[in-house]
Amino acid sequence: MPRSAARLASAAAALAVASAVFAERPNAVAQWWAPGDGRTLPATTSFTNEHGRTGILNTGGAIDTHGQPFFEPIGTNGRACVTCHQPADAMSLSVDSVRARWDASGGKDPLFASIDGANCPHLPQAERASHSLLLDRGLLRVFLPWPPRARDGSVVAPEFTLEVVRDPTGCNTHPVYGLKSATPTVSVYRRPRPVANLKYVTAAEFGVGPFNLKDSQPAPRDPATGKLVNQNLMADAREPTLTTQAISAALTHLEMRKAPTANVLERIVGFESQIYAAQSFDTGAGDLAEPGGPQALGPAALAAGRTSVLGNNTTAYVFPIGDVWRTVPRNGDAVHDAQAAARESIARGHDVFFFRTFWIKDAMHINTVGLGNPIKRTCSTCHGMHMTGMDTANGWMDIGTTNLPWATEKPLSPWAKEAPEMPLFKVTCDKAPAPHPFLGRVIYTQDPGRALITGRCNDVGTIVLQQFRGLAARAPYFSNGSARTLRELVDFYDRRFNIQYSDAEKQDLVNFLSTL
């Protein structure tokens, strides 16, 4: 073979490999927004993903990101907020993007900073295996003091003891970073949440009072204003406001030496508050935000929508899509008819989400809030916030994503090739409080969730519900990245609650979720 032909073949082979790697996200490299890029973020833009395109709407208009602290590496490790809140990933971070950055940078992108972009800082940072949870599940290390600390720094006396049963990352048993170190620390691994549509996430006009609706514990307040907050920020609701979250993130994820200035915080929060993200184009159904189309779809609908509205009813709806796609006429044109079929599937998927009943059983902070155990309800019972599918009240629940026996675990057997990836903790609740109503006094969990903040036995494994918008752009799902695809997410629910979805229902539901 002539040398030029050999080079061509080699290049073609490389291209084939690259195509295979990025088949689901053809522009994963090109769409990456690096800290300090200085690009302009248009008022509206979109990014491709496997289901179509995700739209980003900046209600403040186009901005020059040069000097905008959300986009600048204001810490010491080269990261910016945008590192883990990528516009192409609906302001979150997809595992496709993570892998693309690893390959493009040889693992040297600031995303992989040892503090939390590695399974543990002590591991050899050049090795892929040291970053496996980020590369395989999109997880960042969240390290929290044990026992918990209140916001004033005082120690919260936990209702339970915590033991490390399994430690694949080595972090929880490490003499410097672990639970028995000089500064006892728990490391759990969680997905970054989307920094978009935050007017919904932070709204506090419904279901928020001096005491949490679900357990009557005192509700936190904004330290700056004294106003009550809704506790839907972050997986464990540990930060009350966008400002305190930005401070915490700057000091940890960005490794700033001291907290950002008030001006920097104001600019970060100001930017975060004007960004809306949602799928805007579906490869099957076409333009999701076309005039006269389903009113809930697309980022502009989110910008215009009402906050603090309970949508679990047939007046507001969680995701109002109307009837326009319920029956779409066919005209014999193959392209048109395929699009019509896709739109009808989305409408059916909405109805599966909204109307398909099943028994919700043994779910802490849903079956215990006065509804009974079990309750015969639908997805929208828990995912009831209008336009986002979050909870309107303080939104942490345990549906078994991190607590055994429901959490997804690698099977252990002589024939298994894969080892467990996640840490496993044994929680032993004190005898004085009532036992956890569904799990008793001994609980095994991959992530104690909210209980790492409150120290309460009933909060073990509870995680704040995430918003449903921009899902197509930001796989994997659940706080521990245990569902690689929307189908796996649906399968988890089907398994957990014995819903007995048909294959058609599952596909319709996936099609619906991917348009949000």
Added chain:
Amino acid sequence: MSTARLSTAIACLTFAAAAGAATPPANHRNFISCPIVRDTPTVPCWLAEYGGELYYLGIQTDVSAEFHPPLLGHKVLVEGTVKDGPRICGGIVLEPLKISPLAELDGTCNTILPAEEQYTVPFAPRPPGPSGGRLAFDAAPGSPRTAPPPLTGPQEFALYYDFGMLVGGRHSGILSRIYDYASSQRKPKLAITCHRGSTLLSDGALIVEREDLASDRARELVKLLHGAGLEAETRVEGVAALAPADGNADWRERSCVVRVEP
């Protein structure tokens, strides 16, 4: 189930001989058993069996309801009065009714009965899924809403508890009312008095809450109210002494009263 077996199964309860061989009222049904769910074409209904008879407790609605259904996986203390009239879901209706899911887990409480044609709940205020636009027991749109008169002067707020339990989610409303009223005063004073209770069961057995529960309830209220930011001089009393139980609304003793003085 005999009293002896029951006391073994439910370690948290203290059984005592009923003082003076008290007899509960004949039309009352005070018992501990597993709750049972019966599906219907709409919302499920809740039942419990006692003495070979099935009793109707209520239906699933939503958080606006007075009746909060029990929990499978736990036995439930039922304190009710037999109501004349047709059965619902196959059970004799108990009204008024107070139920308390017991704290300890019991895996034998796991019965979900399938829907049967003859069991329907046409009076259900909402379907099992999305509502028609309001919670089950909220005022209908357009109906006159009468705001409660503003509170003035000393006020007492009563909290009632499930058997053996501390504050739960259902108390957030009353706690908020206490907080709102007290925090609207310039120098509020709180007097918190808590009790534990006992219940005379229909079989003559007496179940008693643990002795330190009254003081635990009082301490918890102080912690919650102060934790919410209420600054008030607070006097606390946990009354360990038991009022005699007669099987007639004994649940009223499981309570705290918070008196707010401006």
